[in-house]
Amino acid sequence: MEGEICLQKDMKIQNVNLEKSENQERHKTQGFSSCKALVVRRGAPFRVSLPLKGQAFNPKTDSLTIKVTLGRLYMSMPVTFSKNVPSSQWKAYMDPKGLNLQNPSIFISSPASASVGCYGFQLCVVTQGSQKTCAFGKFILLCNPWCHEDAVYIPFEDQREEYIQNDSGLLFVGTAMNIVSRPWSFDQFEPGVLEACLDLLQVSPQHQKDGRIDYLNRGNPVYISRVVSAMINSEDDCGVLKGKWKGDFKQGVNPSLWTGSGDILTQWASSGFSPVQFGQCWVFAAVMCTVMRVLGIPCRVVTNFNSAHDTNGNLVIEEYYSETGQKLNRSKDSIWNFHVWVECWMTRQDLGSGMDGWQVLDPTPQQRSGGVFCCGPAPVKAIKDRRIDQFYDIPFVYAEVNADVHSLVVSEGRVVSYSKDTERVGSLICTKAIGFPRHQNITGDYKCITSPTSTLSLRSSTRSEDSTLRRGTPKGVLVFLTLDNAPVAGEPVRFTVKVINKQKVAKKMRLHLNAQAKEYNNSPSDTFWETSGVLQLAPMEAKVIHQQILPDQYEGVVGDDLINLAVVLEDVASHEWFLASEEFNIASSQLTIQIADKNLIVNKEQSATVTFTNPFSQPVSGVLTVAGAGLTPGKVHFRMLPLRPGGRIEQLITFIPSNVGTKMLQASLSLTNINCTVRGFKMVSVLRA
Missing domain, CATH: 3.90.260.10 (Transglutaminase-like)
Known part of the structure; x- marks a missing residue:
């Protein structure tokens, strides 16, 4: 930011050159290049230079001071030729090596515990004749995980x-068994x-x-x-x-x-x-x-x-x-x-x-x-x-x-x-996970893992008989409810009920199965699927019942929601009751994104194709949205006409990457007649020209 006060004809500070490109590369803040202000990190020096008109700076007779302000807080300090100031204090210094007296450089360094915010500063030169010339600037100061003294330092x-x-x-x-x-x-x-x-x-x-x-x-x-x-x-x-x-x-x-x-x-x-x-x-x-x-x-x-x-x-x-x-x-x-x-x-x-x-x-x-x-x-x-x-x-x-x-x-x-x-x-x-598009299990950071099965992603639907006994199930009958596989949109939800008679007497059981749609954080809504029957069990007998919920039975109520599935058994003779339940999600199909060029070049137009195949039992339509930070300026929308079951559609998009590095191109298709959003993403590497 530029500004000036000139009270002496022989020397005038033209402006403050914030050396933005150099400083932001040094401070790992190049990504903030669209910000008008200089963005730097605390605990590390940044350089500004003072282009002078007229008389050059004389380090023997002239003095430089800087005043740094944050709101009504301020700190004034002389600009010295020594870096040896405690790291807990603000400091400003000039490097005597290679000092350009017509365009002197000043290094400003904040403590590693300095406050985050937008700072102003005033640099003033006082000449031998006590005449003063000043210039103003501002910078944004952030925490610094690269700095050992910073409380947010992270080592790798x-x-x-x-x-x-x-x-x-x-x-x-x-859900843990079907992570989306x-x-x-x-x-x-x-x-x-x-x-x-x-x-x-x-x-x-x-x-x-x-x-x-x-x-x-x-x-x-x-x-x-x-x-x-x-x-x-x-x-x-x-x-x-x-x-x-x-x-x-x-x-x-x-x-x-x-x-x-x-x-x-x-x-x-x-x-x-x-x-x-x-x-x-x-x-x-x-x-x-x-x-x-x-x-x-x-x-x-x-x-x-x-x-x-x-x-x-x-x-x-x-x-x-x-x-x-x-x-x-x-x-x-x-x-x-x-x-x-x-x-x-x-x-x-x-x-x-x-x-x-x-x-x-x-x-x-x-x-x-x-x-x-x-x-x-x-x-x-x-x-x-x-x-x-x-x-x-x-x-x-x-x-x-x-x-x-x-x-x-x-x-x-x-x-x-x-x-x-x-x-x-x-x-x-x-x-x-660091550097990879997949999840990392950190359960052991939060709780002591006593059993290897308790951290398995399939644990919620593959409870062993031992774990069921630990959960305090009554002794007479054991009941298990198990999904045959992770449910996928457009396919039947197949599951198995296993009932074991633990006693040496025959049993007649009333069986009820119930499915309800539910949001991830709420109790389920009304039942959308149920069935019931009578089960005869011989002494010590185990029976397995296979069931399925068809797509046209769940599509109208589930979409992005989940399903609560429960089985209740009643022993007709003893009136004992037994319960097993599962809550699960149905994975929707993914959008596929193909990039034409393997090597993307910054500021060069690229193309990609987004593909969707309708897995549902009814025609679907919706709006496709494509976006990517550093790849597209904002979002691009396309309206998708009704697509028959099993139908496939391809949408060509073009974009011009604006930033170098690993970027994500993502697409989402919001369906209008089913409560469902289908998503997809592609990680791309953008290189310098």
Whole structure:
């Protein structure tokens, strides 16, 4: 930024040259090239130069001072010829080697604990005759995970590349047995996103209440992360996203249709900070991941499958079923098939070194922390060790991954069957693997794994007889409900019921099977498929029943939702009841993306083909959206005409890559007559010309 004051004819500073290209390459902030301001990281020097008119700078007689400002805070210091200033202080110096007296260079370095924000500075030269000439500039200062002294330092370059620089990734949803990889564009380097992230700090209640205190605290990633966690949701403030889990989304955007953070953050900023409608857990988490990466704090998105929301803190979730296998909405507690939060990497000087490393932060509004809807940072190590005496929100997160599930069958107002499952909650916790488009199992970071099967992705549908016994099933009869394979859209859902008579007497059993559609975070809706019958069991006999739900029976109600499937058996003679249940998702087909050229060149037009084959039993139509940070300017939309069952369509698209590096081209097809969005992505490498 340029400006000048000239009070002496012989010497005039023409402007401040921020040496933007050199500095941003040195500070790993080249991605922010669209930002007008210089973007640098704390704890490392950056260089500015002062082109002078008239008299040259005389280091023997002239003096240089710099004043750095952040809001009403300021620091004044002389520009010296020595780098030997404590790293905990601001410093400014000139390198006497190769000093150009007509265009002197000044190195400015902040402490590794300096506050994040947009700074102004004033450089003044005072000549021997006490005449003064000044110039002004500004820079944006971010955290520095490359700097050993910074509280967010993370030790390996591939981690910094993944958790700071990577502008695309995968969010994992569905169920542990049938994980769905949802592509997401974090967009941290897209125009306007950095500015929106800084706005988020400025409009926070903490800054509005006392800007000076807020600026002083902004050097601490623990403080920053709590501010951001609260500001992503709009429950207590003019936060970024308004959540909605029930009803229609006509007043905004269905959360399933968002494909990246950039649209959300820039819409929020351009609207005067009105909450964007609507978000759900993966949207809240993905947007927070963007903000934290922008601010320089290493961040990754984490999915907890079978995530408990324990409202009364007793580490027990109760689920009720009718005698026909219909799941009932009777408990304030709930289990979400998946819940998505973020982890940020930082030292915890407030807790001690044992709590350093990954910290859970959850911006989805579920319960208040310190009077505000935010959660964390909770050290992952503290969750595993059940250190509920530590800050912040460890008991809540601990319950999300460790609660027991009590399943009860209710008949005529009384409980007739009870079983306990200690393995279901937190059955799989995962994040995107470093450098690869697949999930990484991190369950062992959160909980002590006692059995190798408890971390298998298929655990939820392949419970062994031993694990069923551990769950407290009554002794007389054992019942198992097992999916034959991971269900796929357009194909029957095939499953097996196995019933074992453990006693030496024959049994007559009434059998009920029930299927309900459900959203990932809610109780199921009405039954859409059921069947019943009578089963005769000889003494000690085991029987296997094969069943299937056909596509035309589930397509109209499922789509992006899941299915709760339950079997209830009643012993006609003893009136004992037995229950087994599963919740599962049906994987939709993927869009296929083919790129014409293997080697993409920056600023050179490229082409790709997106292919879709209709797996459904009815014609489908919809809107195809293609986007990619650093590849396409915004989104490109195509309307797809009705496509018959089994029909195939190809859509050619062209794009011009604008940024070098590994990028994600993603496509999503939102179907209009089925509640389903079909997605696909392709990772591409863009090279310099």
